[in-house]
Structures are given as structure tokens and as C-alpha cells.
Amino acid sequence: MLRLFTLKRLLIASLALIYRGFTLTYETPRANADRLRLIDLGKRRFDHVLLFADQAKKLPTELNAHRLINFVNEGGNVLLAAGSTLPESVRNFATQFGVFFEERGSHVIDHFGFEHTLDTGRHTVLATTERATKPASLAHLFGGEPTAAPVLYQGIGHVSSANPMLSRVLSAGPTAYSAETVDSQVVDEEPAATGHELGLVSVFQARNNARVTFSGSRALFSDKYFATPVKYGADKSTKEFPQSGNKEFAERIAKWTLQEAGVLRVIGTHHERADAATVKRDGGYRVKDNVTFSIEIAEFDGQDWKPYNADDVQLEVIMLDPYVRTTLSQEAPRKDATSSVFSTTFQLPDTFGVFTFRVRYNRPGYSWIDDAREVPVRPFRHDEFPRFLSVAYPYYTGASSVMVGFAVFSFVWLYHRDPATPAKRK
Amino acid sequence: MARIRLLRACALLFALLCFIVSVTEAAKSKDAKSVKKVKKAKKAAEPSVDVEGPRTLKLSDFTVTVRHSGEEATTHTLAYPKPLAKPLTVRPGDSLRLAFQLDVVPEGKAEGKALRAHQAFIVFRPANSNASPDGELVQVLESTPNGKHRIELIANRFAKYFSRQPGDFNVDVLLGVFGNVQPVRYPLGTFHVDFPPADLTDRTVVEDLAKRAKQRALEGPADDGFMALPEIEHQFRPDDKMPPVTFSLGFSAVVLSPWFVLVTLWKLAGANPANLPSSPVALLAHGTFLSCLAGFLGLFYLYWTQLRLLQTISYGAILAVVTVLSGRVALSDIAHRRVKATKKE
């Protein structure tokens, strides 16, 4: 189910297009606490929350930072669209994730990159092309073509902390800054962030793979911005586009937040000795065995599960420290496959103990994968060492020579006959 | 009667209360614009449409002054949009001062009026991208109502932004104003800034360095675990080195050489293993005894190559019984013959 909370009526038509298959519950802040409650009797009442909160001074208790964080901890996804006048509870909520919104009442201003037709003289409607370019996983999910239309944005900016679970998806242009739009004031303090450091849209994926998107502009998702043509740029280098990139960008954001894009799942792992078919041996692994390891991963594209293509899935063989780290290669997919298999063959170290076969695949934008299996590895048995060592040949010959010498000596000594001699003088 | 009046008064009060509540509710649920209007009373009114025509910014009297401590200041005058003719060097202990006059000129006119820019930034960008991990530096220029903008930078003070690494910086001045005014991005050229080395006797410097190191340590290595890590191949313990097989075989032959000594010494001593028995019974006993000895050696060889200890001991026990029995006969026979020989003498 999908829960939509807004203070102004918005883009229901576009949302209906995107959220096919979802059950939409629409509430306003004055609704009853019972209807707003996110978690009831320990279970989530909704799967996702779209919180468009930029005008109320205060949100009801059911939607304060604490409740929303509990909701995320229980696995719920949140799409937060704030604005210049965001409530304090929303600011607190965002702070917990490392997203620090600018002061209430400030806008992101770009005198060089504002959109000309929607502008009211304040240069707060930005047309920005600074989408995610690295890492590659994020660019794949949120990036656009280099020649695509810019995204229109009007709202508040934020600074994000260096948390690997938090990723910047839309940044302001190099000449942008954040300030209040008052004629009589000028920016006279060193700004906290300018240019690329000023974030417009950031996404966060929690350890339980719940997703939270932080957007400082509600207008980004509006029908008006979806449909409008774009004209931006400084005097000499104006660019024009028939339609903004907002629709495409908003769809990507929504799909990602609602767990329809970038969702990975481990179907299973399998490991066995490489020569298990030919050499029968009881018991588990032994040092220096060759082991084949394979993991099956599937990706969800909003409709069904399909194979996931990657070339950087790695396996670590760990006992306190990783002993082996290899890259798994993707096997050729079967027809009508719903998942892909990554496998490799490697040799176990010559240390015995309990190892962990761990696949940790953390790419921003995709679900976190952490699969660990414990595997005991035994040392060589006393009869698994080389039988005869060439360096010990002298010792073998020495011992056998002694034994044969003993036999010969006993024969000679037993049957020795003193030759007939004249009597010796005693 | 009084009660009725009281009731009427209460009803009136209640009605009034309801009315107030409904009014406030209505006020709350009014459009956002009205709320905004109430809150932004202290801010200036925002014109929704720029009533003035297109205007441009004009920079005049642009000076860049580098004042070396104790020496004469060198002043460069720039004419927008031309950058500095050659790179400017800022040495440790210098102070760098920029100043200019900003006017806004309507299109078509020659003279304009002084203006304070809303955005007046000076941006230092490292010329080579991998110079500093702290990115670019943005400083804000001070301005006065009659359009004079200036900034004074002391190399010491902002050295910490660039981790005290000297280098070349591309310097731009960004000016932006609300309304239909063309913004200005003025690249000044390259500044070569030599920062003084960190003065570790200065407590503030030490604290700042410590704070930055701590922050970097807290943040950890970039993207640890969130990208493909370098591969690790386990280094196996090398097998024990052994000399070549030929050497071992040769040495085995050497170990067999004492046989020559043995045979020679025996020949010298006059070994004469000829005291063999004659009677068939004795012969049988002797033969069995000797073959049991040889059998033991064979048993030990089998034990070395394939048998287990328990098997060996079992076979050995059987063999031992035979050895003892035949040995008694053989040895007593030898003793008997020895005694006979001694008696003969």
C-alpha cells in the first residue's frame, strides 16, 4: 500500500501512472491520528510513505522524526519532498540520515543557471544537469544522457555527510548557492556549501535495504514542471529544450524509492570441492583443496525478476582476515532465466580452521548484499603427506643396511668355525 | 430567571468560542500564500515580475594589490573582462586585496547606479585537479551600499583550506543579482599561492590539523567496501626444499660403503662360516631359524610399506613363536657342538 501525505493537491494523475498496482491512501495533517499511524501493534500499516511537507510549521506526532525513523527501521520506504519552509520535525528526521537542510526560508539560487520562463526575478528555479555520474551503479540508476534536458528545481538545498549509504543524486550547478531571496540583504558570510557541494536530491539506503529519498523541492514533482519547456543559461549560451527532464527524473526517483529499481536478491549459494565428481572423499574440506563457489543473484525491474549483470561481484574467504579475495565471473545465462549465476574456482589456504565464505556486494543504488557461510577446513591427515621423501633415501638405506648387516653378522657369527690352530698360549 | 440569563450568556460565549475557532481554522486552512505573507512580514516585498528592462553589470576600478610585509605594495589594475597578464605570486606573509566598483547599467544607457551584489564570491580552484583533497575555496566579498566591493585575504589565514600545499589556483569572481541582470563570471587568471609551512608552535594551527585528521579518520577510507576491493591471492607456504634426487641416491650409495669395510675386516679376521650342521633335523631347525630371521626383516619391510601396527604385531607374534622354537633347537645344537669341540681339545 502506498501512503500519500500532502498539504496541497498535486500531480495525482502522474502518480497514478507511476504507481500502478499500489493502493494509495491520501491524508492531510489534520487527519485523525488513527489514520496517520504508521506502525500499529508492531507491524507497518503501509509499505511506503510519500511525505510532501513544506508548508506546515509542525507535523502531527504520528509523523514526527521518531515515528518515521521507526517506520524505516521496520523496512518502510520514505520519499520526502520538502521546501523552503520545511517543518522542524522533517529537518530532524533528515539530520538522522546525514542530510542537513539549509536554514528555513532559504532557497537555492543560481544567477547563471536559472530557468528563464518560470523565473520571477529571484533566480530560484534552477535548471540543473548535475546528475549522478559516479559510482557507475548510481549513474546507471539515476544518471541521464549528457545531452538530456535539465531538471527543474525550486526549493531548499542541503549538505550531506560522507556516509556511504547516502548518495547524492542531483546537485546544484557550480555557480549556485543558498540564501534568502531578499533584495536588501546580500550574502556576507562564507556559505556552508556552494556549487556541487550543495545537494538538491539525495538518496539513502539503510542497512535493512529500506530506502529514503530526500528532495528539497516539492515543485520538482509537479505537473507544471513536468510539462514545461526549458530555457536556461547565461546570455551568450542559452539552451532550450522542449520539455524538462523532471518527468523522467521523478520516475526514476519514485521507482527506486518504491523498491522497483535496483533491487537485488540472493537466491542461493553453492560450494563444493572442484573434483567432487571424480575423487570421492568423506568429510568436508581439507587445506589446499580446490573449491568451486557460486552465488545466484536476481534483479527486480518493477515487473519480474531478471538476471543481474555485473563483473565485480567478489568472494572473500575470511578467518579473522581475508585470506583469499577473488572476483566471480558471470556464467552464460540460460534461456528464460530469472537470475544470473556468478562462480569461480579457487584453492583453500594451507591454514586450517573455520573459514567464512562471504560475498559482500555494496554498490550505491542497489540493495546491499551480505551473504556469509561458515565452512570448516581440516588439516592433512597423517597419511595425506607424501609417502617417501627423496631427501630421506640415505636414512632408509642406512637403516636397511643395518638390518641386513645384522642378519649377515648373525649368520657369520653363528656358523664361524675356528680354523684348526695350534694351541695358543693362554 | 437568573439561571436562564446565565444559560443565555454561556450559549453566547460558546457561540463566540466556536466562531473564533472556526475563524482560526479557516485562517489555518487558507492558501499557503497567505501564510507565507504573514510570515514574511519582515522581508521585503518580492516583485513577481521584473519591471525594469534587461540590465548589465559594470565593473570599474578593479585592482588587485599584493602587499608584502614591510615592502611596497604592488597593485595591478584590471579591465573587465581581461584577466591578469601573468600569474600572480602570493608569498607567505603577504596579504592579497581585491577591490572594485560595481554599477548596474540599464540597456542602452551609459551611466548606471551603484549596486551591492547579492552574490559576490571569489572562487579559488586548484589548477591541477589532484592537488588538494578539500576542493575549491569560496570567499565572500564585502560590499558597501555605494557599490564598492572588496576583500582582503591573508595567506596565513586561509592556508588551512588547502592543506597548506602551495600551488596554482584559477581564480574567478562571481557576481550575481536578482532580476533581469546578466551575472558576471570574471576569470582573473592564475594565482600562485605559496603557503607558509604549518607553524606547529601555534596552538590553533595544531588544533586545526588535529581536527582535520580526526575528521578524516572518522570518515574512514573512501568507499571502503562499497567498490570492488583489490584481489588477494594466498601465498602458500613453500614446500620444504629438498636436494636433487641424484644427490640423495648418491649419498645412499655412500651410506652403503661401510659394507666394504665390514667384509674386508671380516676377511682379515678370518671369518669362516662353515660350521654347518649335518643331520637333516638340525638342518631343518637351522634353516627355519634363519628364514625366520629373514622373515622378520621381510615383515618389517611390509610394515613400512603397507601393514598396520596391529597386523604387524600379530604376524610378528606368530613368527616369534616359530623363531623361538626353531632357535632353541638350532642354538642348543650349536652349543652342543661347541662343547663337543672344546672337550675334544
Next chain:
Amino acid sequence: MASKKPAVSSAAPPPAALLSQLWTNYRAETGVRLQLVDAYMVFLLLTGILQFVHVVLVGTFPYNAFISGFASTVGAFVFAAALRVQTNPKNRQGRDFSPERAFADFIFCNLVLFLAVTNFIG
């Protein structure tokens, strides 16, 4: 008795002469049977020394193999020495039991030693 050395001069005779004198006395004094045992003991000694030289050259890698090879020579040497003592008519022990009894002991001890050596040599 063999001819005694003529004590002609007070100066010590050279070592080579000493050794050859020792050898002649030995050949003359000791019985043949004992000389057989002595030759066997020399053989064991040399085998042991050669194995030791090998260890010094190559290192102790299969230590158990070296120990067992070396111990086989040492043990057999000890038992051979015991046999010599017990069969030497000049000794008291040589008159206590018969040489055959000594020989039987000798065989038994050696066989037990060789079992241990085979076990340990790997």
C-alpha cells in the same frame, strides 16, 4: 704372550708406530669371534657417521627419518657391544652364560629395535 716392546729410549714413539703396534697387538690378542663382532661394530659406527654427515649437509628436514636411521646404528652398536662383553671369555660375564644365550638375547633386542626403527622412519 707377544713380544714386549723394547724400552730402549725415553722419547715417545711416533703415533704411526703406536697405531701399528696397537693393531698388531689387537690382531694377536683378540679372538676371532670377537674380531668379527668388532668389525660389525665398526661397520655400524661408519654407517651412523655417514648419516650424520648427511644431516649436517642437507639439514634436518625429515627429522624422524634421520633419528630412526641414526638410532638404528646406535642401538645395534650397543647390543653388539653387549654381545661382545658377554661372549668374551676374559670377562666375568663371559663366563656367566653361554654365548648362545647371549646371542639369543642379542637377536631379541635387535628385532625389537628394528620394529621401533621401522615404525619411526616413516
